[in-house]
Amino acid sequence: MFLKNHSVKIFCLIFIFIAVLFNSQPYSTPDQLDSLTDNLRIAGKINESIELNKRAISQFEKKKDTNGLIAAYINMGGLLWHLHRYKESLQYLENAEDKLIKIKNFDLRAKLYGEYGRNYASLGLLEQSNSSLNTSIYFAKQISNKKKREKLLYFYYTWKLANFEELHITDSINFIQKKRLELSAQPLTFVHIAEENLKNKQLDTAEYYLNKAMSLTGDYSLYQKSMTLLAFGKLYTERESYDKALQYYLQSLAISKQLSRKNDIRNAYKIISDTYKQLNDIEKKNEYLEKYSHLSDSIEKDERNALDIPVKKIIKKESQKEKEERTKYYIIIVIIIAVATSILFFLVKAYQKKQKLKDEIIDEKLTETEELKQKLNTTGFDELSKLAMTNDPFFLPRFKEIYPEFYEKLTEKYPQLSANDIKFSAFLRLNLSTKTIAQYKNISVRTIESRKYRLRKKLDLPSDIDLNKWMMEF
Numbered sequence: 001m002f003l004k005n006h007s008v009k010i011f012c013l014i015f016i017f018i019a020v021l022f023n024s025q026p027y028s029t030p031d032q033l034d035s036l037t038d039n040l041r042i043a044g045k046i047n048e049s050i051e052l053n054k055r056a057i058s059q060f061e062k063k064k065d066t067n068g069l070i071a072a073y074i075n076m077g078g079l080l081w082h083l084h085r086y087k088e089s090l091q092y093l094e095n096a097e098d099k100l101i102k103i104k105n106f107d108l109r110a111k112l113y114g115e116y117g118r119n120y121a122s123l124g125l126l127e128q129s130n131s132s133l134n135t136s137i138y139f140a141k142q143i144s145n146k147k148k149r150e151k152l153l154y155f156y157y158t159w160k161l162a163n164f165e166e167l168h169i170t171d172s173i174n175f176i177q178k179k180r181l182e183l184s185a186q187p188l189t190f191v192h193i194a195e196e197n198l199k200n201k202q203l204d205t206a207e208y209y210l211n212k213a214m215s216l217t218g219d220y221s222l223y224q225k226s227m228t229l230l231a232f233g234k235l236y237t238e239r240e241s242y243d244k245a246l247q248y249y250l251q252s253l254a255i256s257k258q259l260s261r262k263n264d265i266r267n268a269y270k271i272i273s274d275t276y277k278q279l280n281d282i283e284k285k286n287e288y289l290e291k292y293s294h295l296s297d298s299i300e301k302d303e304r305n306a307l308d309i310p311v312k313k314i315i316k317k318e319s320q321k322e323k324e325e326r327t328k329y330y331i332i333i334v335i336i337i338a339v340a341t342s343i344l345f346f347l348v349k350a351y352q353k354k355q356k357l358k359d360e361i362i363d364e365k366l367t368e369t370e371e372l373k374q375k376l377n378t379t380g381f382d383e384l385s386k387l388a389m390t391n392d393p394f395f396l397p398r399f400k401e402i403y404p405e406f407y408e409k410l411t412e413k414y415p416q417l418s419a420n421d422i423k424f425s426a427f428l429r430l431n432l433s434t435k436t437i438a439q440y441k442n443i444s445v446r447t448i449e450s451r452k453y454r455l456r457k458k459l460d461l462p463s464d465i466d467l468n469k470w471m472m473e474f
Helices: 002-024 030-042 046-063 066-082 086-100 106-122 126-140 146-167 170-183 187-199 203-219 222-238 242-259 262-278 282-389 395-402 404-413 419-429 434-441 445-459 467-473
Strands: none
Touching (some): 030 046, 046 066, 066 086, 066 106, 086 106, 086 282, 106 126, 106 146, 126 146, 187 203, 187 222, 222 242, 222 262, 242 262, 262 282, 282 395, 282 419, 395 404, 395 419, 404 419, 419 445, 434 445, 445 467
């Protein structure tokens, strides 16, 4: 009897030891780590998931498992994005990118650029976000595993859809919605359709799609259920059933808190505050409005702290491209000079004669141009400024009439410029400031700066040249 009990105890100790050992290393591959990370994230255990991936980083570093290490870095980037710790998120993604340069792995590359896309979108860099998401979609399409491929593509189409909705690009919204629907009919798919019907006041149709969404929520993440509940609240708000709407909003808020999704929590605070206002409960309305303001300040602070990383990355990338293009340009120049030098001696006298005649013609033209400019500047500038201020479609034709040489020279030398590029160049030729152009176009100064970068690239201008001054002297 004693031996039997003793054996049982030994067996139990061995079992416990094996269990502890197994639990201490529950992952040996990136896929296993991703599965554990997703399970914890979906359950709202973001901090536990972060600790899991920190341990994984240490483990994969010891094992020199580069794929595992990259996967853990990318997971950390996504988890920290959930907590609006964008600066830390981007640092982990940069670590992953540095390691990924030497590895051909479509899955990891798709996930990396997808997380970059989410971060850029949250920081308001929608153009960079869409560019990163396009890259992630490209790599996701190369993944051979159909289930994994379609899962990632659904995510990336969903994130692009959100960007296009913020940009109000209807054609792109419809295109991405169709692509997403081809992959899977998830709750968010029907929520989006329902919200379109809500905008058009087709409430019964909206309710039909929301019921379809709700019937699927048990098979998908809590986030999708949260968004479905929020949409139900909007439906009952449209029906002026504010008590019922409030119930759905509070349920959605509870899930968002469980998942630590600050943006969704902030949005819920605002809509709940508005609902209490409709119910004439001023105390509750002010309570949630204060929560909304406090959380908004916190999120905006995180965004400001993180913004320097993507901006530096973008500038570095653009500078590197410009450097490469300049190097190619210099090589071409050297070749041309080498060839030209061999025949220069035989052409020098004829060249000097032609050059002298050309200089005389140019001087004469310049004199005429300056006289014309002086006449036009007094009246033409004011007229063009007014047309620019009102975004008048006759701005560019009128500019072409007043500055024909500038327009012809620009379009001949740079035929690749689009109509928008030429119009933007016209603003710069008028010496309008970045702030003034932003006011005329009703867009942000940052957007104008981005356009300057892209125009500079098309014109193949070094970064140290003042673009406004260049246009004035062109």
